[in-house]
Amino acid sequence: MESLKPTYFLFLLITFSACKSTAQWEGQGPIQVVETKDQTISYQTKQTWDAGNGVFFSNQLEGARLNGVQRINDTLVQVTILPENEPINPSPWYAFKLWSGNTQEFWIEFSYAGKGFHRYFPKLSSDGKTFSNADSSNFFQPKDEKGRPEKAFLKVNASADTLWVAAQDKIGTAHVQEWKEMLLQKDFVEVISIGKSKEGRPLEILKIGEANDQEMLMVISMQHPPELTGFLAMQAFVEEIIKDTPQAKKFRSKYNLYLMPQMNPDGVAKGHWRHNVGGIDLNRDWVNFNQPETKTLAYFMTNKMKESGGKFVFAADFHSTWEDIFYTNNEELDGNFPGLIPKVIKKSSKRIPGYVPNIRPNEGKERGVxxxxxxxxxxxAESMTFEVGDNTPRDIIKMKGSYLGQELMKILNKKKCK
Ligand SMILES: [Zn+2]
Incomplete structure (x- = not known):
C-alpha cells in the first residue's frame, strides 16, 4: 500500500464516520472498447433426424443445440455441434433428445467440426427437467497432443422413452421463470419489466426488499447461456436474502436488491455457446451498450439512482468457468463501501472446511467493457464476478452461494447509518 498523508487519513475518517460519501479515485484513464455492433449468426434448423436402426435425434426443444446427425456404423452415431457465430469463446453447449423404436445401446460421438473442444460432462434426463451426470464408465474423451478433447464419446441406452442429453442440468428458460414465480410469492418481491430482447422475450428485474432505495444491490447472471453453475450459486445467494430469518428481514428493511437472473434469454432459448442473437458477447458491451440486454439494465440503474437519490453499494455477476474464481476490482480503488467484497468472500469461504478461494483482483485502474x-x-458499487466451476459439486455451489448471501447481509446489516 502506498504511504498516505495524515490529512488524507483525516479525510477518510471524516468521510467514513459521516457515512455520506466515500473516497473517490481520480483519473480513470481511457476505456478499452470492443466492437459490439450486431453480427450475423447462423440459426439451427429445428428438426428430427432419422439416424437409422430405428433411432431418432431431435433439436425440437427450447435450449437445444444440435446441428447435424450422421450414422458412422452400427454402434456409433456422430452428432455435430456448432457455434452461433465466430470468433467465440470455447463454451460448446449441446442439448438434444433421442429415442429408439427398439431398446438398444450405442455410442454418440460429439464432433465440433474443429470449432471447439468438448467441455461439458454429459447430463441425462428421462423427463427433460431433472438431469444427472452420465455414468463416467459410459463416457470418454480422447485428447490431442496438447491435451484437448477434440471429440467425446458417450454410450447411451435408447428406448421408446425419450432420453434428453445436455451439457448442464437445465435446458431453456422455463426453469428460470418457475423460480421467479416462486420468488414472486413473497410480498416483498415484485417484478419490473425493463424492456424486450431482440426476439421479444421480456427482460425482467425482480425487486427484493422493502427499503427506500437509498442503498441498493444489483445481481445478474447468465449473460452467457451455458453458465448454469453460476446461476445455481446466484439462486442459493438470493434464497438467503428472501428467508424469514431476523437477519434477512432486517436486511430487506435497509436494502433493496435488484436481480436480473437471466441476462440473455434469447441466447439460452437458442442454445447458444456464448452470445445473444445479435451475435455479441454481452459481457463486452458494458461501455458501448449496443445490445438491448445491457442497454436496458444500464438505463434502469442510472434511472433508479436519479429517481431515488440513492446508490448501489454492492453488485455481483455470476458466471461459470473451469474452476471457482472471484474476479474483483483493484483493491486500491474505493467504491461505495470500501473493503466489502474481500471481506464477504473471505468470511464466507472460511466457513467451508479446507476451501481457499481463488481471488483475482483487477490490477488495472481503468474502466473495462x-x-x-x-x-x-x-x-x-463494490462489485465482483463469481465464476463457478462447470463441475463444482452442486451441494458445494449451494453452500458457497448461501454463505455469500449470509455474510453479505451480516456485514451490511452492521453498517451504522445510511
Ligand atoms: Zn461467463
Missing part, C-alpha cells in the same frame, strides 16, 4: 467494471466505475 465488463459488467463488473461498469458496476464499479460508473456506479461505485
Amino acid at each position: 465488463t459488467s463488473n467494471s461498469y458496476f464499479f466505475f460508473v456506479h461505485q
Whole structure:
C-alpha cells in the first residue's frame, strides 16, 4: 500500500464516520472498447433426424443445440455441434433428445467440426427437467497432443422413452421463470419489466426488499447461456436474502436488491455457446451498450439512482468457468463501501472446511467493457464476478452461494447509518 498523508487519513475518517460519501479515485484513464455492433449468426434448423436402426435425434426443444446427425456404423452415431457465430469463446453447449423404436445401446460421438473442444460432462434426463451426470464408465474423451478433447464419446441406452442429453442440468428458460414465480410469492418481491430482447422475450428485474432505495444491490447472471453453475450459486445467494430469518428481514428493511437472473434469454432459448442473437458477447458491451440486454439494465440503474437519490453499494455477476474464481476490482480503488467484497468472500469461504478461494483482483485502474467494471466505475458499487466451476459439486455451489448471501447481509446489516 502506498504511504498516505495524515490529512488524507483525516479525510477518510471524516468521510467514513459521516457515512455520506466515500473516497473517490481520480483519473480513470481511457476505456478499452470492443466492437459490439450486431453480427450475423447462423440459426439451427429445428428438426428430427432419422439416424437409422430405428433411432431418432431431435433439436425440437427450447435450449437445444444440435446441428447435424450422421450414422458412422452400427454402434456409433456422430452428432455435430456448432457455434452461433465466430470468433467465440470455447463454451460448446449441446442439448438434444433421442429415442429408439427398439431398446438398444450405442455410442454418440460429439464432433465440433474443429470449432471447439468438448467441455461439458454429459447430463441425462428421462423427463427433460431433472438431469444427472452420465455414468463416467459410459463416457470418454480422447485428447490431442496438447491435451484437448477434440471429440467425446458417450454410450447411451435408447428406448421408446425419450432420453434428453445436455451439457448442464437445465435446458431453456422455463426453469428460470418457475423460480421467479416462486420468488414472486413473497410480498416483498415484485417484478419490473425493463424492456424486450431482440426476439421479444421480456427482460425482467425482480425487486427484493422493502427499503427506500437509498442503498441498493444489483445481481445478474447468465449473460452467457451455458453458465448454469453460476446461476445455481446466484439462486442459493438470493434464497438467503428472501428467508424469514431476523437477519434477512432486517436486511430487506435497509436494502433493496435488484436481480436480473437471466441476462440473455434469447441466447439460452437458442442454445447458444456464448452470445445473444445479435451475435455479441454481452459481457463486452458494458461501455458501448449496443445490445438491448445491457442497454436496458444500464438505463434502469442510472434511472433508479436519479429517481431515488440513492446508490448501489454492492453488485455481483455470476458466471461459470473451469474452476471457482472471484474476479474483483483493484483493491486500491474505493467504491461505495470500501473493503466489502474481500471481506464477504473471505468470511464466507472460511466457513467451508479446507476451501481457499481463488481471488483475482483487477490490477488495472481503468474502466473495462465488463459488467463488473461498469458496476464499479460508473456506479461505485463494490462489485465482483463469481465464476463457478462447470463441475463444482452442486451441494458445494449451494453452500458457497448461501454463505455469500449470509455474510453479505451480516456485514451490511452492521453498517451504522445510511
Ligand atoms: Zn461467463
